[in-house]
Every structure is written in structure tokens, then in C-alpha cells.
Amino acid sequence: MNVKTKLTDCLRPLLLGALFLGSAAHAEVQSINRVVAIVDNDVIMQSQLDSRLREVQQTIAKRGAALPPEHVLSQQVLERLIIENIQLQIGDRSGIRITDEELNQAIGTIAQRNNMSVEQFRAALAQDGLSYDDARDQVRREMVISRVRQRRVAERIQVTDQEVQNFLASDLGKMQLSEEFRLANILIPVPESSSPETIQAADRQAKELYQQLQQGADFAQLAIARSASETALEGGEMGWRKAAQMPPPFDGMISALSVGEVTEPMRTPGGFIILKLLEKRGGGSQVRDEVHVRHILIKPSEIRSEAETQRLAERLYERILAGEDFAELAKSFSEDPGSALNGGDLNWIDPNALVPEFRAVMAHTASGDLSKPFKSPYGWHVLQVMGRRATDSSEEFRKQQALNVLRNRKYDEELQAWLRQIRDEAYVETKL
Template identity: 75%
Template structure:
């Protein structure tokens, strides 16, 4: 099966919605094409026919991979061109803001993508070539996505703040309690309405939205209609929004989705960006969050300029022998341990989450029976001995709920800010479409 570049880059950028095989303006426009021409002027830049053709080809491949029906070419071309315009505007903002991606950062990103797909860079390059993409093209795509992500981070994410009181209020609300029970994988279709639209334009958009709803009720493919009609950022992905909590959705969708079954679609709802239809693709979650914890104590001896690695090892071995001979673990920890956080407590780390510890310490702690003194072992911090005093499974649901509430509120604010900002930069830009 062919490996799409979008399959590699999608896990890389957190918080940014990657655009299946995003456009590669520099590489594509560098190719000499006799029939190449300008299809849109975007402020101080242009979009070429070759870029539009390249993205159209990538979108077709994505749709074919999903097994969905191909929308009409003209509708898809308008959708793809609008996406290219939005990307271009963000890249121009990044250029004016002085955002640069260094070769070191780009190399690290490429290495991360290859590693996450269990590939070496050579294997990654070969996979790209099988898909008709060069390594240079892939680097340019990833560079552009990183620039867009940083532009959004500066313009949007840094402005989004959630207070502790907002989290408490949210958790105490009926909606907050509701959102903890289930998570929804959603898809959307947005029929846009301009802020300056008159009543005739609004009515036309509403008719289109209702026609779309009726087509869906009659069995039309949601993904195909999203590609051909939706103005949402995820339109070219079939409208797939990923997994969301109900609290991340604006009213009335936050309460509607909990009443819906998988596969159901909402009727069009008027929102500031336009008329929106939502489809529930899947549901999950609601389980109690249980965390394993271990009560452990240890003694740490660190090598130093006056004590070699070997001398440190011999000292920890002597301390272990003294404990086995009957001396107090706690007293020896107070007198010898060089972990300032636990020495005064007799080496006691209290109840800890194993996942918060370095692997070397965690492995010994996990495998040793309670009440048994470990053999000396080494971590990046030095030489240790440890004793497990107990194990328990703790209900971490409250901490989990607080984190989920924080994420939900932050994501909701981010999405609202992002959509408003994208509309703003589009409305303020000089756009001249040549086709």
C-alpha cells in the first residue's frame, strides 16, 4: 500500500490541523511548466496553476484512499483554491513576523516523523519516492506546516487563557459533568455566511444547508459533500474534526450530540461563521481513571570529583550490607543519601506514579517484591538501593477530570479564536481570483 506524506506529517504538529499533503509552493513553482499561469493574487504573493493542480491531485488521492465518491471537479477546485489562499496568507504573516525554521529544527522534525513510523531516514526517503515525492519536497511541506503552526501559536494560542475558577465552574456545571462521560468523533460541514452578507445571501446559504441536509438524509456521502461544499478548515479531510468533548462545541451542539447515535447528522444550525451540520462518527470514554502507585524509599549515592564511580558503587553496596545486617534504612538514608528531596524523610518518596520516574529506577521498582531490598543499580543520577513498601491502585479520576476540563475550555476558546482570525485575515486581504 502506498505511504502518503500526510500519513507521516499528521502526528508531528500538535494543535495544528494538517492539510492532507499540504501544498509545496516553492518546490512546485520551481518546476518549469509551459502552461503554468497565475490562478490567484493573494496580497503580495500569487498562487500558480501548478500549485492548484498539485493539491488537486493530492486531494483526489486522499479521497480515493478513503473509498469515498469523488465530488464534482469544479466544486473541489474552488474548495482547494480557497484552502491555498488561507495557507498563503498565514505564510505571508509568518514571513513578515520573521518566523524562520532552521535546518536543525527541520532535520529534527524529519527524524521524528521517520522514527514515529518505525523508519530510518533512508527508508523514509524511499517511501516518499514511491509516492512520487522527493525528500526536498517533503522538507518544504513540513517547513511550511511548522511556519503556519508557529503563526497560529503567536496569534491565537498565546491569547487563550483559562483560569482555575473557570475550570471549577465548568466542573460544577451540568455541561461539565456531561462532557466527562463520553467523547465524540465528529465531522462537520460549514456553509459560510460573510459578516457583511445581506438577507438574500443568508437565505441562499440556508437553502444550500437544507439541501445538503436532505441529501444526507437520503444517503449522500458526508465526506464527499464536505469536500465539495464545506468552508471549514477540515473540509478536504471529509469534514473530520477528530475526537471532541461535548463542552468543546458551541451551543446548541454541546447538548445535541449527547442525544445522537453514531451516524446521525444534525439539522443546519446558524452560527457566526455560517450554517453548520454535524455528524457523529463514533463515541468513546466515560471510564474511571485508575492509576497504579508505589510507596518506595531509596538511598542515592552520587559520583563526584572526590568520589569515583567505583567508589560510589562500593559505598552503596556497604550500605546495603548494613541494612541487611539490621541497621535502620531510614537512619542510613538520613546520614548518607544525596537525594535532597527524600533524605530527611529517611529516603521515603511516598506514593509515586511509576511513569514519573526514570526507566532504570522504574524497572527495578516494578520487578522487586514488596519488603525486599534491591541490589545496587545505576541511573543517570547515581547509584541506588530501594525498597518497595506498598502498591495500590488509585482513583485518579478527579485529576483527570480537571485536566480534561482545562483542555476542553482551552480547545473551545482556541477554535473560536482561530476561525474568527482566519475569517479576519481573509476579509482584510487583497484577493483576486483569475479562474
């Protein structure tokens, strides 16, 4: 298993590299590790560009795609680094800080997604040529960018009740519980207030790319070399979307595509976009498996070691087996603030909303039974399964789906506009 690839799947890498060495004793290094871009109050170094370029080249090679010329790829990678650097500076000015506890939890989640313990993950990183400290920095920076976007983009998106009702009553809303599509895109940008000549040039470029695709050109390679989308270096990969999550006119076009087909270039506020359908899934009735479960959570702390925490969980388990009331013990001992006052009751819950360790133990515990103490990233648990059911999507669930779809649609559009805005407002001087 290549851990770099797995890490990329979980959190996009932000390999910002080493700082420029200022000592005269390193004159030879200075001549190589030169500044390739000035971005507001920071710089991007050749070493950072080289590091990210190698990472992208490895990722593209693993997908089996042909590499574009290095000078083309370098420009794309540098532009990605510039956009990331701007966002990191915004995060720094906004006082966004990632605590060690939050970072450790994120690292633990990545390890779990790779079916590893943190120790195994560290060893695999070392074997793959990536230090654990570099990985932590990588994840920390991605978390900063995520929080910057949450503050600057997500928080200003509003969806009204009327929009939700209109969506549910629409044909697209009714399609929401049907198919999902894995998509890739190529974006030819058109800046705001562009001249007619600039728009026509972008239109010609998009049509030229479309003709190349019709003649068998590799979509991912063209996206890497020519697209201005945020996902360009991933071959344009956008992940799974429902038709309703796409802005018009794509929402009505996707369902008619066969896997492997591409749309003709379409004009959007951001420019001309070409989409490719990579996969389809879903359809039919939407039935969810839900479990009624309650638990007691005991967390290690500065005054209680891991071993002591485990022993306390085991004692509570024995007391419940001996006949003591689960709910009363949960109220007295559980350190889950969301459920302790309710006797540890999590009510009916979708297993997919739970961490893998909890979900796995719950799946192997029969209704009415008590689990043995087990560990998750949050601490030590004892759980009891109260019941299981399969349920059709409720009206409330449908409303929540509609709200999520509308928010995602607005977020995608708002994010691209915001990224263009901060790029236009930043002072950037490239020196490639």
C-alpha cells in the same frame, strides 16, 4: 504502507510546488505553469494547485469516497492554498523561522509514528514518489503555520478560574470524564454583517444538504464539495471531541446521537453547521497508570560524537550497577535541565506524555530495576523505575482537564473567526 497518507495523518501537507520559471527558454512551461491566484505579495501557481489537487484526490480515493467534479474540488483546494499562503506570509513578516534542529526533531517524530527510523522513512518516501527535501519543506511550512496560530490565536485566549469552577459544577463539566465522540462537520458560512437575504440563502443551502444526507448522500463527499470548514478537504473530519468542547447547542445534542447520525443545521456565529457522529468511545471511571521514574540523559554534540555519547552512557550504567548513587551521577552528568538538579527524578508521570522509545523501555523495566542505555530523539538515556500506581483523576487533574476543554472550545471559535478575518483583509485575485 502509503507514506503520503501517513504523513498527511501526522502533519497536514503544504505542497506549495515550484516557482514560476522566468527564462525565455521555458516558454512552453510558462504557458502551463501559469499564475492561478495573487495573494498579497505572493502568487499561487498552477503547478502548486495541480500538485495539491492530486494529493487530495489520492487521499479521497484511499478513503473509498466518490470524488466531486474536478472544477468544484479545484476551487476548494485553491481556497485552502490561499488561506495557507496568507498564514505563511504572516509568519515571514513576523520573523518566524524553523531551525534545522527543530525540523529534524519533527521529522524524527513523524518517522516514529510510522514505526520507522529516519533512514527507513526516507526510503519509504522515495518509494512513494515523494522526495525527502519536499517532505522537509512540507513539514517546515506546517510548523510555521502552527506557530503563527499560536501567536495570533492561542495566546489571546484567556480562561479564568471562575470559568473553570463554573464548568466543573455544570452538568457538561461532570460529563467531561465520560464519552468522547469522533465528528465530522459541514459549514455553510455566513460573513459578518450579512444581509437577511444572504443569511436566508445560506439557511436554504444548509437545509438542502441536510435533506441530501437524510436521503443517503455521502457526508464526506458533500463536505469536500460544499463545506467552508478548514477540515473540508478531509471530508469534514474533526477528530475526537468531548461534548463539552463543542459550542452550544451542539454540546447538548451530540450525546443523543447514534453513530452515523447527523444533526440538523444549526446557526453559529460562523454560519450554519451540520455535524455527523462517526464513532463513540470512553465512559466509566477515569483511572490513569502512572510511573515514578528517574533518568540520566546524555546528548551528542559538536565535541562529542554519537559513539562517544553511547560509551559515556554505558560507563554511567556500569558505575550505577557497581553501587554509585544514581541521583549524584544524574546531577553531575545528566543534560536534561528539567530533572538533573532533582537527581534525574521525573516524579510520577503518565507514560503517554513520553516519547515512544522512553515509554517502551520503561514498560519493560520492573519496579526498582535499572534499564540498559538506550537511544531516543533526545540522546542516550539510563532510567530507573521507582514505582507504579493506578490513580483516579485528582481534583487538580480535573481542573486541568476543564482548562484544556475551555481553551480548546475558545480556540476553535477564535481560529475560524481569525481565518475569516485574514482572508477578508488580504488582497486576493483568482485567475482560474
